[in-house]
Amino acid sequence: MAIKYAIGLTALLILGACGTTGTQSKSKTKTSIAVKQDRLAPRDLESGECGIFVWTADTARRFVFFSRTDSASGSWWGENGEIEVPQIFSDSQPAFEQTPNQTYQLPDGGELLLKLSDPEEVDNGTRYRAGSITQTTANGWDKVIPVSGIAACNVNPLGAEYSTRSIR
Numbered sequence: 001m002a003i004k005y006a007i008g009l010t011a012l013l014i015l016g017a018c019g020t021t022g023t024q025s026k027s028k029t030k031t032s033i034a035v036k037q038d039r040l041a042p043r044d045l046e047s048g049e050c051g052i053f054v055w056t057a058d059t060a061r062r063f064v065f066f067s068r069t070d071s072a073s074g075s076w077w078g079e080n081g082e083i084e085v086p087q088i089f090s091d092s093q094p095a096f097e098q099t100p101n102q103t104y105q106l107p108d109g110g111e112l113l114l115k116l117s118d119p120e121e122v123d124n125g126t127r128y129r130a131g132s133i134t135q136t137t138a139n140g141w142d143k144v145i146p147v148s149g150i151a152a153c154n155v156n157p158l159g160a161e162y163s164t165r166s167i168r
Contacts, residue, residue: 039063040077045154052098054114054133054149064147065114065133067098074104076112078135085112098151100128109138116149125152
């Protein structure tokens with residue numbers, strides 16, 4: 001009788017082992033993580049070119065506005081992503097070929113008013129420690145965003161081995 005149990009138990013162990021020694025299939029499904037962009041992509045200035053770079057004045061420091069000097073438009077990061085906005089007004093004393101007070105036309109008929117203040121000279125540019133972007137909708141509502149920025153030129157010094165300078 002003990003032999004019957006031993007044979008039965010051995011058969012169960014062998015069958016159980018056969019069921020667990022098969023190769024396991026690995027999933028070939030890749031998991032993708034979508035990163036939601038919430039700011040403008042970095043911009044480069046070519047040698048001799050000037051531009052203005054503007055970031056939010058909060059802890060996120062999102063890059064939200066950019067304009068090249070030779071362009072009559074700017075790149076704005078709004079609620080719906082990046083849009084090109086034509087410049088409709090510019091005043092005040094320019095610093096590195098950019099004025100700290102500029103107005104742009106939004107696609108909905110509203111305006112985007114950039115006002116930068118508290119300038120400080122830095123290498124090849126002027127840093128603005130304070131400012132605001134006021135987004136006025138076509139129906140008259142204003143959204144004010146505290147910002148800071150820099151107006152800068154990519155000056156290629158004699159003997160330099162680089163041709164572009166990135167401000168990110």
